[in-house]
Amino acid sequence: MSTINPSYITSVPSDNTYDDPAERPPLITGANDFTSVTDKVVDIALGKPNPIWWAAFLTASFFALLFFIQIGILFVTGVGIWGNNQPVSWGFPIINFVFWVGIGHAGTLISAILFLFRQNWRTSINRFAEAMTIFAVVCAGIFPLIHVGRPWLAFWLFPYPNQMAMWPQFRSPLLWDVFAVSTYFSVSLAFWYVGMVPDLATIRDRAKNRLTQMFYGVLALGWNGSSRHWQRFERMYLLLAALATPLVLSVHSVVSFDFAISQLPGWHTTIFPPYFVAGAIYGGFAMVLTLAVPSRAIFGIQDIITPRHIDLMCKVMLGTGLIVTFAYTVEFFVAAYSNHHFEQFLFLNRPFGPYKWIGFWCMFTLNCVIPQILWYKPCRQNLWTVMLAAMSVNAGMWFERYVIVVTSLHRDFLPSSWDDFQPTFYDFSMFACSFGLFFSLFLIFLKVLPIVAIAEVKSVMPQAHEGHGHDHGHDEKGGA
Amino acid sequence: MAADATTTGPDLYGIIAEFKDMDTLMPAVRKCRDEGFEKWDVHAPFPIHGIDEEMGVKRTILPYFVLVAGLLGMSTGIILTVYTMAGPINTWLWVNLEAYPYLISGKPFNSFAAWIPPIFELTILFSAFTAVFAMLGLNGLPMLYHPLFKSQNFRRATADRFFICVEARDPRFDPETTSNFLRDLGAESLEIIEE
Numbered sequence: 001m002s003t004i005n006p007s008y009i010t011s012v013p014s015d016n017t018y019d020d021p022a023e024r025p026p027l028i029t030g031a032n033d034f035t036s037v038t039d040k041v042v043d044i045a046l047g048k049p050n051p052i053w054w055a056a057f058l059t060a061s062f063f064a065l066l067f068f069i070q071i072g073i074l075f076v077t078g079v080g081i082w083g084n085n086q087p088v089s090w091g092f093p094i095i096n097f098v099f100w101v102g103i104g105h106a107g108t109l110i111s112a113i114l115f116l117f118r119q120n121w122r123t124s125i126n127r128f129a130e131a132m133t134i135f136a137v138v139c140a141g142i143f144p145l146i147h148v149g150r151p152w153l154a155f156w157l158f159p160y161p162n163q164m165a166m167w168p169q170f171r172s173p174l175l176w177d178v179f180a181v182s183t184y185f186s187v188s189l190a191f192w193y194v195g196m197v198p199d200l201a202t203i204r205d206r207a208k209n210r211l212t213q214m215f216y217g218v219l220a221l222g223w224n225g226s227s228r229h230w231q232r233f234e235r236m237y238l239l240l241a242a243l244a245t246p247l248v249l250s251v252h253s254v255v256s257f258d259f260a261i262s263q264l265p266g267w268h269t270t271i272f273p274p275y276f277v278a279g280a281i282y283g284g285f286a287m288v289l290t291l292a293v294p295s296r297a298i299f300g301i302q303d304i305i306t307p308r309h310i311d312l313m314c315k316v317m318l319g320t321g322l323i324v325t326f327a328y329t330v331e332f333f334v335a336a337y338s339n340h341h342f343e344q345f346l347f348l349n350r351p352f353g354p355y356k357w358i359g360f361w362c363m364f365t366l367n368c369v370i371p372q373i374l375w376y377k378p379c380r381q382n383l384w385t386v387m388l389a390a391m392s393v394n395a396g397m398w399f400e401r402y403v404i405v406v407t408s409l410h411r412d413f414l415p416s417s418w419d420d421f422q423p424t425f426y427d428f429s430m431f432a433c434s435f436g437l438f439f440s441l442f443l444i445f446l447k448v449l450p451i452v453a454i455a456e457v458k459s460v461m462p463q464a465h466e467g468h469g470h471d472h473g474h475d476e477k478g479g480a
Numbered sequence: 481m482a483a484d485a486t487t488t489g490p491d492l493y494g495i496i497a498e499f500k501d502m503d504t505l506m507p508a509v510r511k512c513r514d515e516g517f518e519k520w521d522v523h524a525p526f527p528i529h530g531i532d533e534e535m536g537v538k539r540t541i542l543p544y545f546v547l548v549a550g551l552l553g554m555s556t557g558i559i560l561t562v563y564t565m566a567g568p569i570n571t572w573l574w575v576n577l578e579a580y581p582y583l584i585s586g587k588p589f590n591s592f593a594a595w596i597p598p599i600f601e602l603t604i605l606f607s608a609f610t611a612v613f614a615m616l617g618l619n620g621l622p623m624l625y626h627p628l629f630k631s632q633n634f635r636r637a638t639a640d641r642f643f644i645c646v647e648a649r650d651p652r653f654d655p656e657t658t659s660n661f662l663r664d665l666g667a668e669s670l671e672i673i674e675e
Contacts, residue, residue, distance in 0.1 A: 034525060034640035042639075159560060167580035170561045171587060176597035183601040187608040194612050197621075198638065202525065205635035221616070222623030225637045229619045230527040232540045236615035239546050243608045247601075254597050458526040466506045 016308045017381060027121055027460050030303035034458050037304065041199075041452045042206045044299050049447050052298050057443045063436020070430050071146055079149055081426045088409040088421040093147035095401040096431050098255055099283070100140035100438075101181065102276075102397060105248055106284025107133025108188055111195070112244035115237070121312055123456035124304050127199075128295065128446070129288050130192040135441040136287070137185045139434045144177070173257040180254040184247060191240050197223050198233070199450035252280045259404065265346040266408030269334065275327035282320035282367070283397035289313050289390040293383050295446060304452050307381060314380040317393065318371060324400075325368040342413055354420060355407045363403050366396025491675040493627040494519075494647035495658055496634060497667035502528070505642040508665035509534050512644060515661065519650035523628075523637040545614040546607050553606025557599030566590040627673050634671075645673075 016025035028037065049057075074081055084091040107129040114122040145154050157178045159168050168175045201223035204216035223229070253273035260272040269275075289310065296305040335347035350360045370392040379385040406421045445451070458464055499505040509522055513536050522531060532539070564580050566589040581589050616622070628634050628645065637643050644667075646658050659670055 038525070038639040159564070165580065167564060167582075169582065169584070170565050170598055171584070171591055171594040173597075176601075179598045179601040183605045187604060190608060190612045194615070198526075202638040205638045217624065221621045222626060223621065223638070224623075224626055224628055224634075225523040225525060225643075226619075227522040227524060227528065227531050227535060228537055229621075230524065231532050231537060232542055232615050232618050234527050235540050235542050236611045239543060239611045240608055243604050243611070247604050247608075250597070250600060250604075257597075455526040459529070464502065464526060464528070466502045 015381075016306050017311045017377070025308055026462070027124065027306070027308070028304060028457060029306050032303055032461070033463060034461070037452075037457055037461070038202060038206070038454055040301055040304065041450050041454050042203050044301075044446070045203050045448060045450060046207060046212065050298055053443060053447060057440065057447075060436050060439035060443055063433045064440040065436075067430065067433035067437050070426060070433060071142070074146055074426070074430075075151060079147065081424060083421060083423040083427050084147075085419070085421075087412055087417050087419055088406055090405055090409065091421060092423060092427040092431055093143040094258075095398070095405050096434060097140050097143040097147075098276075098401045098404075099398045100136045100143070100434070101255055102252065102280035102283045102401075103287045104133040104136035104140060104184075104188075104284065105252060105277070105280035106288050107131070107136075108184075108191070108244050108248045109281055109284065110288070111191060112241040112248065115241040116245060120460040121309055123453055123460050124306070124309050125288065125292060125313070126456070127192075127196065127453040128291065128442075128451050129284075130188065130195070131442060131445045131449070131451075132284075132287060132291060133188050134185070134192055135438050135445070136284075137181065137188065138441065139438050141181060141185065142434070142437075173254065173261045176254045177258060180251045184251040187240075187244060187247060191244055194233075194240075195237065195453065196450060197221055198225070198455045199453060201225070202454055203450060249277055252277045259408075264408055264412060265340070265342040266350075266404065269331060271327055271330050271334070275324070275331075278320050278323035278327065279397060279400060282317060282324050282393060285313055285317040285320065286390040286393035286397070289317070289386060290394060291442065293387055293390075295451070299446070299451065301452060304457060310383070310386055311377075311380045314374045314386060314389070317389070318374045321367065321371045321393065328364070328368065346408060346411065349411055350403060350407050353407065353411070355403065355410075359399065359403045359407060363396055363399035366392045367400060368396075370396075492648040492655065493673040493675045494645050494650075494653070495655070495662060496523075496628070496631065496643045496645045496671050496673060497662035497665065498633060498636075498669045498671075499642040499644065499666070500668050502642075504666045505644075506531075506534065508644060508662075508667070511665055512646070515652065517646055517650050517652055519647040519653075521645050521647075523634070523643040523645060525638050525640060525642075540618065542611065542614050542618060546611045549610030550603050550607035553603040554599060556606070557595070557602035560602070561595035561598055562590065562592070565595070627675055631671055631673055633669060634673075641668075 016027075016029050018025055030036075032040075082091055082093070084093070107126075110122050110129040111126045114126075145151055148154055148157075156166065157168060157175065168178075197220055200216050201220035204213060204220045207213045207216055253276065256272035256276035259267035260269055262268060292305055292313070293310065296302050332347050335343045338344075350356070351364075371389045373379045373385055374389050379389070410421055411418050497508070499508060505522070505524075509531065512520055513534060522528070522535060524531075531537075566581060583589070587594075628637075633641075634643060644662065644665075646653060646662065648655075652658075655672070659672075662670055
């Protein structure tokens with residue numbers, strides 16, 4: 001078994017994407033040890049921001065500001081500034097909500113499910129995937145809140161005793177959403193933060209000036225790397241992963257119930273929960289790639305987020321993309337097989353009706369056709385084609401929600417109530433500006449907090465195992 | 481608390497020994513365990529798998545807290561939904577109070593299946609937060625002061641070095657012999673930490 005080439009520790013291999021069972025590829029490339037990994041990540045947080053970071057941050061925060069101005073206009077004017085109307089009473093806000101909450105799923109999937117499956121490659125990307133989750137759920141939460149008509153009364157959604165004898169309806173999928181999304185947000189936030197505590201301690205111990213020492217000192221809660229602490233920490237992390245896994249699957253299932261519990265053709269479908277979950281992970285992985293590929297270049301962490309990580313993320317994306325494609329197909333089959341003529345009409349209306357181009361065929365091309373390039377290894381290794389596929393999925397998943405919401409609502413049971421959906425300027429601009437909020441938060445995270453789970457990366461490095469110095473024939477014990 | 485007349489300076493907290501890598505650390509950990517220390521610890525920048533057995537540390541009781549919290553969360557969810565939506569009507573709940581039993585579209589008052597999502601989410605919410613806070617509580621965090629943080633050397637414990645710390649309150653502790661013992665284990669450096 002002693003076939004692992006020890007040169008990978010001293011030389012700088014460029015390709016760790018091979019799948020040779022006799023020779024397991026290293027997760028971290030380059031001549032890295034604990035010191036250099038610490039330096040690389042900590043210097044991002046403590047060093048001066050890169051000019052590209054500044055340019056990106058100023059642009060993003062400008063759009064975030066516009067977003068808040070538009071929310072102000074919405075509060076003053078009312079939801080009439082949007083194109084929501086009868087019969088399409090759920091327009092962009094719900095599309096954007098499902099889109100953002102879907103993006104939020106990859107983070108917890110990478111953290112929790114891949115952790116339970118002992119996929120050690122997750123350690124390089126989990127931290128910022130989790131951050132992406134938090135910020136995407138923030139963006140997601142804003143849309144239903146501002147869409148309720150009287151947003152200052154949004155607290156009525158929560159069960160609290162009151163003198164109005166007014167109580168939320170627990171039979172309603174919209175209330176399930178309140179529980180699911182708020183639980184998801186708070187659990188993801190806790191998971192993200194406590195996972196970061198040891199790394200915040202690393203930054204604290206490296207900080208030079210008093211102010212940063214105090215800032216990271218408070219955030220690190222006095223972590224001192226005690227093995228007794230680590231034992232409880234790891235047990236907690238395992239439990240959180242075990243709890244977050246069904247949570248991830250439940251949240252998007254509940255989001256799909258918003259649709260599936262209704263009677264409307266095109267929504268009233270039993271495949272919705274798995275279809276939405278797969279779609280969420282698909283869109284989420286696309287966003288992780290969209291963020292990972294530029295970040296690793298800007299911050300110089302190509303040794304930590306290696307070609308292998310990108311390759312594996314592409315494979316997950318390809319796999320979930322095939323599930324999504326299968327779900328699209330099943331919907332058509334069920335419509336045909338059900339002999340339900342409203343359902344059959346709807347599924348002919350999607351590819352051939354008024355929203356065929358800006359809707360169904362956009363979705364189909366972007367989600368089902370373009371990402372197929374990832375079958376070919378050269379495409380998974382070329383960052384431009386990876387980005388092409390990821391961007392296509394990002395856009396395609398938005399179109400998927402657009403197709404589900406708009407094409408199902410605009411032609412319901414009674415032709416007299418049919419009407420077309422006209423998105424307004426505010427519909428488009430608020431969606432675009434929500435990206436500003438997302439990217440502002442994400443860029444602050446990239447600059448201030450440890451963007452790679454330093455402790456976890458160290459624990460999957462070969463040096464983390466006893467006997468590493470004497471015998472290179474270990475079969476990556478950390479992988480077991 | 482002046483213990484006796486001879487100690488004038490600050491009290492001793494313990495001795496830390498620095499180790500460069502796993503190959504020197506792990507044999508040292510085993511020897512410390514065999515020596516029979518009780519108040520000692522290993523500080524490392526990442527979780528070392530299997531070190532608990534080597535150190536003789538018992539498993540944590542954290543999962544039991546989480547189990548109890550999960551059951552509590554589930555009960556909260558059941559009470560919240562069944563009591564408020566079904567009230568005393570047509571249910572197995574022994575309360576004589578009426579909450580908000582809305583009759584909507586002729587749905588049964590006790591439509592339990594529809595309440596599984598809130599019950600499930602509350603179970604997860606209670607368990608997850610208990611896991612986090614129980615971990616912090618059992619570890620004694622947040623802890624904004626610790627004698628170890630006075631050591632400049634110890635700052636590498638969160639980066640790339642491993643430390644064995646034997647505390648002065650250990651019954652077997654003796655400044656002289658413990659220092660010699662730790663030095664013989666192959667420590668890179670030794671440092672005496674004051675309270």
